[in-house]
Amino acid sequence: MHASENTCQDIDECRKTPGLCSPKPTCINTYGSYWCECRAGYVPSTRNSAMCEVPSINSSAEFEGIKETWRNFSLQGKWSGRSSSFSSFFNSTLDILMSTFGDGNTELSLENVTLHFNAILNSTSLWDGGDKWDVGSAVTVLLQSVELASLATALRSAERTTQNMTTESMAVETRLVTGNCSRDSEVFTLRAYEETMDVHCDTVTGAATRGLGAAVFISYSTLDSIISARRLSEGNLPAGGKLEKSHLNSRVVSGAVGDGRPIHLSRPANFTLRHRQTKKEEEEALCVYWKVEAEKGSWSPDGCTAVHTNSTHTNCSCDHLSSFAVLMAPTTVTESYPLTIITYMGLTLSLLCLLLAILTFLLCRSIRNVSTSLHLQLCLCLFLADLLFLTQVTPTGSQVACAVIAGLLHYLFLACFSWMFLEGLHLFLTVRNLKVVNYTSASRFKKRFMYPFGYGFPALVVAISAAVNPDGYGTSKHCWLSLDRGFRWSFLGPVCAIILINITFFALTLWILRNSLSSLNADVSTLRDH
Template identity: 80%
Template sequence: MDIDECLGPSPPDCGPNAKCINVPGSYNCTCIDGYEPSSGKANFTHASENSCQDIDECQGPSPADCGPHANCTNVPGNYSCSCIDGYEPSSGKVKFTHASENSCQDIDECQRNATICEPHGNCINMPGSYMCKCSWGFGKSQKDTSQICTDIDECNKTPDICGPKATCINTTGSYWCECRAGYVPSNRNTTLCQELQAPSINSSPEFEGIKEMCRNFSLQNVTLRFNALLNSTSLWEGGDKWEVGLAVTVLLQSVEWAALATALRSPERTTQNVTTESLAIQTRLVTGNCSQHSEVFMLRAHEETMDVHCATVTGAATQGLGAAAFISYSSLDAIISARHLSEGNLLAGGKLEKSHLNSRVVSGAVGDGRPIHLSRPANFTLRHRQAKKEEEEALCVYWKVVAESSSWSPDGCTAVHTNSTHTTCSCDHLSSFAVLMAATTVTDSSPLTLITYVGLTLSLLCLFLAILTFLLCCSIRNVSTSLHLQLCLCLFLADLLFLTQVTRILTQVACAVIAGLLHYLFLACFSWMFLEGLHLFLTVRNLKVVNYTSASRFKRRFMYPFGYGFPALVVAISAAVNPGGYGTSTHCWLSLDRGFRWSFLGPVCAIILINITFFVLTLWILRNRLSSLNADVSTVRDHRLLTFKAIAQLFILGCSWSLGLLQVGPAATVMEYLFTIVNSLQGAFIFLVHCLLNHQVREEYRRWLKGFQMFSTKSQTYDLSMSAVPTTSTKTVRGPLLCSNTSL
């Protein structure tokens, strides 16, 4: 009998990475897969004769085929293929051994990481890599080795970019030009700015000698001269709208220039104040550097203030002396309002078209009056002429001269704080400013609004019919219809509340209350949907427990406390944590600040995920048990159908709010329309799924229609026979069958 030396008590020593193979009357040592003998001898009998060394499949005469954009990596006894940097496997398998198993596809870094080139950079995908290109108006500094795109100062790069009669003001990513005092923009191509041409105004005696007077007189005399100019009724009432606008532009620029000029001529007076019936001026001089002064200066005129940083004043200094001026006009807002607001002469549409001035006109200037772009914004606090209403929004605007016309513009100004009496504006340039009040409750006739009204009206009608069906149909009364009924009631009340309050002007407190009620009702809808999923799962898990006892036990012990208690608990906690999160200036819903919307989206997402789990388990149980049960068990078949309807309901309610989270990026408009359509038609979908597609409900509808027809026919016959055949008997007419007790 052959001796198996490999399995004997003293097996031969073949060495590492080798194996012993028994042959009749002897044995051989051979290298295992991935290794080869160092001597080239395939078979040997002892480790001293040979050694097994690793085969480098990546560098051999027939290297492994890993395909394009992949690297071969040798490992002891084997090898693996992996995609190179910038590529990823199409199948998701990181390691593979042949190109037929996988392919390496380019990674789109731009889509995967939207902020990979931030800030101010555009990402361009390339094969195996990507490239960042600075946005227009930004570039990379040659001195800085970082990849950050910095703003290009077009004004320093091209000093004459605005022409000889205009000042270039650099902005983030761009620039803009503003004509100097005495010039206005021109529509002609030969020059950017042209000299003011308003003979009827410039020839007015009030304008004569102002600049000459500024060289010789004090700020008091200059202010009195402009006061007389503002009180000249013939000047402001004699011209048309264009002439008055041009006169206002000349006046504002002249007062700024005169205030700064007279302040610089009196260096011994650090602060000057002048107040007349038409305007008030305060000037401030800064000598030396800002370390000797306060970081921020406050200038006050009338009841308005201007906060400007010291560096802004010193940066515009002339011969080492910096000047700042703040002017407040008592009656100029009435002159501009009558001419430039009632006739709609406004650059920006929308809110500005239906607004009114609600503050004094103020002006701020530094240096020699030339417009400059501020490295640090200046703040203006303006008092309202009339108390701000709840439905109004405060807009900060400045007097802008464009194409030989003047109007209010919100560019570069933001309202950082507002209350009923004051508004604080933060602006990145100095000019003349005011506060406009715009109504926020403007009737919207957009397609989305029309879709909302039509969809919600249809949903309310369908939900009302569904509620009547669940109340009156005795043949379908069970725990499931009770759950459907509560869901329809909550959704009906939520849609009705939303539809009735959306077109009404509400106070802040009323808006917060409505937002809390909507939060509660929509959460209640999802709570009852969760109970539907749980009830289906418990019933299918115990298919024999389908009697009224188990159903009523589930109803009494669990349904109502959770269905109405859980959303109340969430709303109470949310209101306690962030009471100001209910209601915004534009919508009676949850605020987006501090992530407060997740007090609604968090429970909704959790309920959707739990219900999906319930439905998957329910379908799995039905799949395993229906094959072994009698096909005549109608209750089991009904639960299978009810499960699919519940899944459809989950999709209807959950899909709409999921679409709300996707309203970002290029497809935001499409998602907004889908969100509005699906959300406004939820009631119609529920009526379709649970009523019109229910065979028992359709049969009940037919029975009702036949009963009403028979009742109508018998009533007519009975009325005709009453006059001819007197009788004392009681006649019973059978109508549609309704439940005697309609409480579920």
């Protein structure tokens, strides 16, 4: 700068000397001086602070681990015969990683890296050609390799803060973070397909070295079907636990931050995953990650919690980053011991009373008429339904037997309501003919409608229900109707209709009785009328 009498004027060295800083740094003028700042995607060189370079990635341990897995498979002879496709897979994966980590000054393309791994995911001969353990190891290596290659691409792509790439088998979004976060609470949201990852900015920068870090989010559209088809978690889950009976119900996603080193997050990362199929009412959503042990992988819930779930999405909060998914497990229902005792005692007493009623209606000929015949059929159906229900309080081990029991219960309980409907109809017809004491209509009613309707109507409903939804009988918890697709209305619909009709019959019967009794004696008192 130079002085003019009593004033000083700053000289802009950056504008005066355009080449003052090297091409990668940006020249920033200051009062009386200047300094060179590396552009996004570069860090000061360790050899010359005035120069900038692409940051090195501290991923040698992870990279060596992948190579060690490949060596172990080669030494064990797993590539002989049918597993030759897996040898090609590991060689292709190593070639991608070697080109990624080979030259630290090479500018990488997220598109090229993604397309290479997309080709591997689309290789049907690879995933169909090996046994469960071969595929499991290949999935483990693939997940780790895509994470490392995506981080390397993000960290070495100068001047590109955000990158994304979507193919038919995977979608990737990366976010480059330079310097300090403007606010500690700032959260980055990365999206891939229909899934999202929320991660704090200071989590990314805290895991970085030399002031540069990256966040990567990957979603796989076909990997969940590969894992489910090969049942990769079978044998690695606790017996009798929730995971043992669970099934995969989301895309597999991966998240990574920093510069490639594994870290424990100071603040949890949140993932929102879309369900492949609508969550059932009797299912519980479990957030799990792909845990690597002894060169294999299996799902584990450690460190992950389902914060919120609905029929279509689950939000997971995890204190570490890896590959994640949502498993659907049957809800564990703890039976109430007092309620069980009440059920057994109440049903036993009901069965005893029903048996006495049945014997009474059968043996006492003096009271036989249409009304007692209806009572007898109702008691028989209710007795059989209660007896069958009592003998299978807990679901049977056979799925077919459970479905048969559910069908029989459906039929018997519907038959009970059918005979209740006939009781109401018979009472209404009897009262309607009370003035003329005419029971011929009731007798004709018995002959024409009683048995065909009482046993035929529930059989028709069950037959139609079984034809429309044969899988609707029997659930994981009870031998009864499934709650899916509104199948319960095959029982509730007819029952509600019969209850409404019988209420109507009851109201009409009371009205007819009131008018009939009033007409017998006009001087009857209001009290007796009521």
